[in-house]
Amino acid sequence: xxxxxxxxxxxxxxxxxxVTLRCSPKSGHDTVSWYQQALGQGPQFIFxxxxxxxxxxxxxxxxxxxxxxxxxxxxxxxxALLLGDSALYLCASSFGPxxxxxxxxxxxxxxxxL
Amino acid sequence: xxxxMQIPQYQHVQEGEDFTTYCNSSxxxxxxxxxxxxxxxxxxxxxxxxxxGEVKKQKRLTFQFGEAKKNSSLHITATQTTDVxxxxxxNAGGTSYGKLTFGQGTILTVHP
Numbered sequence: 001x002x003x004x005x006x007x008x009x010x011x012x013x014x015x016x017x018x019v020t021l022r023c024s025p026k027s028g029h030d031t032v033s034w035y036q037q038a039l040g041q042g043p044q045f046i047f048x049x050x051x052x053x054x055x056x057x058x059x060x061x062x063x064x065x066x067x068x069x070x071x072x073x074x075x076x077x078x079x080a081l082l083l084g085d086s087a088l089y090l091c092a093s094s095f096g097p098x099x100x101x102x103x104x105x106x107x108x109x110x111x112x113x114l
Numbered sequence: 115x116x117x118x119m120q121i122p123q124y125q126h127v128q129e130g131e132d133f134t135t136y137c138n139s140s141x142x143x144x145x146x147x148x149x150x151x152x153x154x155x156x157x158x159x160x161x162x163x164x165x166x167g168e169v170k171k172q173k174r175l176t177f178q179f180g181e182a183k184k185n186s187s188l189h190i191t192a193t194q195t196t197d198v199x200x201x202x203x204x205n206a207g208g209t210s211y212g213k214l215t216f217g218q219g220t221i222l223t224v225h226p
Contacts, residue, residue: 033213042218042219048213100145100206103214106156
């Protein structure tokens, strides 16, 4: 039973560039949420996708966008990268958008913006 | 979820000592979840508490949810070096189903 998988694990970009991160949810899950975790901080909710639509959004600018595919996998896109976007980006999956139970996190994609 | 505050930010203990981290909210929480994140790792779910005054145990770990559902604690008895990591509390629910709001976390260091 594959857990949540994310790619790439590490990447380095420069300011102004764009980045795409990918996530495959745990088998049987249909909802994907993305979190940003800056160094020394708790994860911050970016947005949630269910049925290929953004269902909820945290306090992040429009530079952060996403997509969910029919197979439930998801992408996080960040445009016009800033130094402050350097962080660990975590994908979490669950079953159903109103699930208040356990979230299964992937290993994360560590983004460094120079 | 509602905002939660965690204390302490750091805790250094000798192996064998006990450890407690606290999670507090100014409003009533629908639930509390606890996660552990090892250094360089990702958050891993430990437990969820839902009922007022609930106490759950997992081996050396004891989790409590306050009677007023505004605070929670995680207590580790006789810490081991494998307990090293950051412990986060989080709240999901209210008007934001499926969105988990995390506390800042408590970083636990265990000296052998």
